[in-house]
Amino acid sequence: MRNWPKLFVVAVLGVSLVACSSTGDKKEEPAEPIVEDRMMDGSGDASSSALPQEGMFQGDPLDDPAGELVNRVIYFDYDQSDISDEARAIITAHANYLASRPNMRVVLEGHTDERGSREYNIGLGERRAQAVRRLILFQGVTDDQIETVSFGEERPAAEENDESAWSQNRRVEILYQR
């Protein structure tokens, strides 16, 4: 959801400012899917006010409200730890950022929904955090930059007892330590 405006901004930036990306790591990102995303959105005319007027974001890419590091939650299916293509793109962006900053550390917090037993869910949350960790390590990030912790079902993002809450709770949160 939240990455639609972001993709739109990136697309417009890409067109108007040419290669002027906010993170400097953009060159790997192909242009075509971004344009497709924008067209699929079908409401591009409504969000043009979100454009930054002064050009590039100046601070740390982590603080760029329109940057690709804004997404720090990866979602999962029930009792699964498979990473979707969409999540893979988010994780890769964080991995690139971490690889370029060897002193930056992250904690990957694994979470589950409330179904099933609590300690099994601790194991499941850890498995999810490890799946994200492996993908980040694959991009050349060193092991001591990453720590995993599983909270299982103990710290839900949404507290209701239904699928809409559960889908928000099956997640890994990427928490930068700075």
Next chain:
Amino acid sequence: MGKVIRTLGLLTIICLPWSAQAVLNIEITEGVEGETPLAIVPFAWEGKGKPPENIAAIISNDLARTGLFRLIAEKKFLEHPHHGGEVNFDNWRTLGVEDLVVGRIRLAANGRYLVQFQLFDIYRKSGAVGPGSDDAQIKQLAGYNLPASKKDLRRTAHYISDIIFEKLTGIRGAFTTRIAYVTASGSKDNKQYSLQIADSDGHNPFTVLKSPEPIMSPAWSPDGNKIAYVSFEGRKSSIYVQDVATGQRKRVSSHKGINGSPAWSIDSKRLSITLSTNGNSDIYIMDVASGRKTRVTHNTAIDTEAVWTPDNRSLIFTSDRSGRPQLYRIPVRGGRAKRLTFEGNYNSRAAFSPDGKTLAMVHGSGSGFQIATMQMDSGELTVLTNGRLDESPTFAPNGTMILYATSYKGKGVLYAISVDGKARQRLLLQDGDVREPAWSPFTQ
């Protein structure tokens, strides 16, 4: 910044031997009336002012909770005797009462009390009985004078319940045992977790640990002296062992990743625990005194929630090595794991009955998660509950009841259920979620 917050979090963790707390209300939701008609006469208070405690009410609630007795309402009573000499047994036979409890509380020296009670079987005679049998020969099943301080009066009442229960059923009473459980209160972003210990009826809860981070998996040592638990103080899991009487505790495991599922060996010397030092959940055994650990499972699946078999030689644990969580048995020294459960797509969190003949578990079918029991000899599975999110079963130390957690109107609550599943009661905390009950062993 993050570090400062973590440190503050640590400072607000309070580790206590005792403190007063809100009271659990017990609400009988599905009381199946028991077979045995029983009358408990309010105890006389032979002192000034109000009686110091309603002993008869405590005993009545204890016995009603088991689902084994039919308690006769006081408004039907034809008399209110307080000791055997005052009883006209015909008045009780008229009401269909089989067993009668009478008693009185007297003031003793030094501000202490003396609680006297007698239990009669109205239809049984003691010794040889002649014609026109005399009520003086009615069988007294039990009769005691019990000294107590004011603070001990509730406990004395539970002790009387234990005696009555054992006399009438032949099974040791467990009313003087206690329950530990975890509570969570406050808003999502400002949660307070606590580990509490209460009487078996939910009264006298006291907080043994408070923390802004989750607390999980309380486990009593079989000798009843210690509780092991998982605490996320500093946003990392660690296993602690806390002395119940003093409140002193020791961190026994704080590896990277998971430190979870502590379960005591039968001799209270070792803990089985779950660690993820190799990247996923595996089961280890730790000698508590030395801290030495040995690995039991070697599998890329989630292996966790181990409990010890009564012979101290094997563990039953949860593993999803077959794709979904199921229960397995493995020797403590490691080796081949044998799958135990095949019914349903989710079986986890095993708990042994005290005699080791029955295993309770969380059982997932198409419609949520219920508590089920499995007979160890036959493998026969019985689903006992009908909730959607039932979990964390724990047996009473006499094996007659199971306590478990579930969700009721969006809140975590505890239920007590008889092992046949027929009688069920909800225990309600006044505030917040209650979860992860652990019934204590018998106190020695």
